[in-house]
Amino acid sequence: MNALLRVESASVRYALRGRGLFAPVRHLDALRDVSISIPEGGRLGVVGESGSGKSTLARVVLGLVRADAGRVLWQECAIDYDDAIAMRSLRREMQVVFQDPFGSLDPRMTAGEAVGEALQALAGPVPSVAAQDRIIAALAEVGLGAAFANRYPHQLSGGQCQRVAIARATVSRPRLLVCDEAVSALDVSVQAQIVNLLHELSERHGMSLLFISHNLAVVRHLCDHVAVLQRGRVAEQGGRQAIFGAPQAQYTRDLLAAVPRIDRQAVE
Amino acid sequence: MTATARQEALLEVRNLDVRFKTAQGEVQAVSGVSLDMQAGECLAIVGESGSGKSQLLMACLGLLAANGTASGSVRFAGRELLGSSERDLNGVRGTGIALLPQDPLSSLTPHLRIGTLLTEGLLDRGLATRDEARQRAMRALEDVDISDPAARLRQYPHELSGGMRQRVALATALMCGPRLLFADEPTTALDVSVQARVIELLRGVRDRGLGVLIITHDLGVVAGLADRVAVMYAGRIVETATTAELFRDPRHPYTAALLAAVPRLDDSAQSRLQGIAGDPPQPADRFSGCAFAPRCDYAVDACSVQRPELRSIAAGGGTVACHRPLAAGAAAEAAT
Numbered sequence A: 001m002n003a004l005l006r007v008e009s010a011s012v013r014y015a016l017r018g019r020g021l022f023a024p025v026r027h028l029d030a031l032r033d034v035s036i037s038i039p040e041g042g043r044l045g046v047v048g049e050s051g052s053g054k055s056t057l058a059r060v061v062l063g064l065v066r067a068d069a070g071r072v073l074w075q076e077c078a079i080d081y082d083d084a085i086a087m088r089s090l091r092r093e094m095q096v097v098f099q100d101p102f103g104s105l106d107p108r109m110t111a112g113e114a115v116g117e118a119l120q121a122l123a124g125p126v127p128s129v130a131a132q133d134r135i136i137a138a139l140a141e142v143g144l145g146a147a148f149a150n151r152y153p154h155q156l157s158g159g160q161c162q163r164v165a166i167a168r169a170t171v172s173r174p175r176l177l178v179c180d181e182a183v184s185a186l187d188v189s190v191q192a193q194i195v196n197l198l199h200e201l202s203e204r205h206g207m208s209l210l211f212i213s214h215n216l217a218v219v220r221h222l223c224d225h226v227a228v229l230q231r232g233r234v235a236e237q238g239g240r241q242a243i244f245g246a247p248q249a250q251y252t253r254d255l256l257a258a259v260p261r262i263d264r265q266a267v268e
Numbered sequence B: 001m002t003a004t005a006r007q008e009a010l011l012e013v014r015n016l017d018v019r020f021k022t023a024q025g026e027v028q029a030v031s032g033v034s035l036d037m038q039a040g041e042c043l044a045i046v047g048e049s050g051s052g053k054s055q056l057l058m059a060c061l062g063l064l065a066a067n068g069t070a071s072g073s074v075r076f077a078g079r080e081l082l083g084s085s086e087r088d089l090n091g092v093r094g095t096g097i098a099l100l101p102q103d104p105l106s107s108l109t110p111h112l113r114i115g116t117l118l119t120e121g122l123l124d125r126g127l128a129t130r131d132e133a134r135q136r137a138m139r140a141l142e143d144v145d146i147s148d149p150a151a152r153l154r155q156y157p158h159e160l161s162g163g164m165r166q167r168v169a170l171a172t173a174l175m176c177g178p179r180l181l182f183a184d185e186p187t188t189a190l191d192v193s194v195q196a197r198v199i200e201l202l203r204g205v206r207d208r209g210l211g212v213l214i215i216t217h218d219l220g221v222v223a224g225l226a227d228r229v230a231v232m233y234a235g236r237i238v239e240t241a242t243t244a245e246l247f248r249d250p251r252h253p254y255t256a257a258l259l260a261a262v263p264r265l266d267d268s269a270q271s272r273l274q275g276i277a278g279d280p281p282q283p284a285d286r287f288s289g290c291a292f293a294p295r296c297d298y299a300v301d302a303c304s305v306q307r308p309e310l311r312s313i314a315a316g317g318g319t320v321a322c323h324r325p326l327a328a329g330a331a332a333e334a335a336t
Helices: A054-062 A084-093 A111-123 A126-142 A144-148 A158-170 A188-205 A217-223 A240-245 A252-259 B054-059 B086-092 B114-124 B130-145 B162-173 B194-205 B221-223 B243-248 B252-260 B329-336
Strands: A003-017 A025-037 A043-047 A069-074 A093-099 A176-180 A209-211 A225-230 A235-238 B011-023 B025-038 B042-045 B068-076 B097-100 B180-184 B211-216 B227-232 B238-244
Touching: A003 A111, A025 A043, A025 A069, A025 A225, A043 A054, A054 A093, A054 A176, A084 A111, A093 A158, A111 A126, A111 A144, A111 A158, A111 A240, A126 A158, A144 B243, A158 A176, A158 A188, A158 B194, A176 A188, A188 A217, A188 B130, A188 B211, A188 B329, A209 A217, A209 B162, A217 A240, A225 A240, A225 B162, A235 A240, A235 A252, A252 B194, B011 B054, B025 B054, B025 B068, B025 B238, B042 B054, B042 B194, B042 B221, B054 B068, B054 B180, B054 B211, B068 B086, B097 B162, B097 B221, B097 B243, B114 B194, B162 B194, B162 B252, B180 B194, B194 B211, B194 B221, B211 B221, B221 B243, B227 B243, B227 B252, B238 B243, B238 B252
Parallel strands: A043 A209, A043 A225, A093 A176, A176 A209, B042 B211, B042 B227, B097 B180, B180 B211
Antiparallel strands: A003 A025, A003 A069, A225 A235, B011 B025, B011 B068, B227 B238
């Protein structure tokens, strides 16, 4: 089947500085021979503990880190991250939401300006009246009324900031949204809202998700496929039912067993 | 958490208010909180960001920021802590009540070796000689499952993994033999497997007869560790119950909604989570009635006019601050 995004045998090795000036340089293999694929409209969750390489995988896909080996394909064509013109149009189709809701917005820009900036950068010059409409529509789509367009990040809650970040990322109607721990810093009650919002946007527009998270339960609710990373390798990947219902790899089983349960029987 | 504790409570908080003077005026972070803790018991205080749960801990230890004041009463083993001199408080901190802070990297002084961090409490107070302190430090590290303790004593915090740092921080907190441990979000920054280990260690601390007061937003951690739970919202306790009761039969609509919002591994895998509309209130927000009313599905007009007081419900010893508490079993029905 044709994939929207495919990562083929990606490896990334970081050089670690030794203790002394002339100490030998050591290496950390952040990703080892990792292959994943996401079909159009698919939602892939990538889970793993810290140091498992899940964020590095997101960065490779976005072109923020270059893979030492392997390649990334967009609609089955290898992406050349050095081709500035091709990257410009790819960025319209592939967007990202990061973890820190305050840190990813410019404190001097209102929510409307932040979304407008993304619109101008990605869609090119848009007549200001039409742009204004699209900004309001993008904010409305993430559940923020028109009044929010004039607010600055410090006047918004963490959940509202994350909604603005999502509006900014989705205003150009990308086909893939990369979420790097995008709900991890939020309170539980707000986290549920944002997970639902991502699910709705994905369903409504057929937008694919590459959802990086350490939270297995969130991934289970949002994603249809899951890749479990362990020290840079894919320990297991498959459909949601298979991973959570009948995990094959011991590592997956250990991870699932470690999640504290809150079912009513467990506490009695 | 009744007003008349039979045995002398290890910690007894009465009508605690915490206020901060800010450029925007006075902000009340904690309002009228009362609670009791016995030795050998783990109490969890659950709340979202801004609910005042951390400031409650800080007020008990006299560690509020300079613009903060606490009023009411905090008694530890019968001694009033609020308004005590720094000198008296230092006699309680570490030796009476120890704090396990949230972030294991920033809570361990980076330029001191693990050995120094572990022993400085004992040495500064003259509670042990150098050799004794070193021996006790090695034993403390073994108690938290750290291998090769002699070598660890020479290492610096940055040389340890996150999970190991948190265990060193726990060993450090326990060095001076406190009777009560305050743990502020002790598992938040950790991977699930490490988190499970830290919960197990904290359970061991409680089983040794210490009181453990844990602050968390993670209901999974509560289920695995706490005997009783106090739920905080907008600076007030809105519900208290035993852990089993709270999960089986949440009576405050906020507690029920919070439980429903947690993504789980064990329910039917429906894709929609039940979020709570709106955002958690900020400490600066003021409410004439119930602070949760704007987000509550069950709110009636009276809820935004008159604030409900915390009152006992049923025989289980639980309390709830709500004009329209859920009937016993209501939340379980709604979930099915």
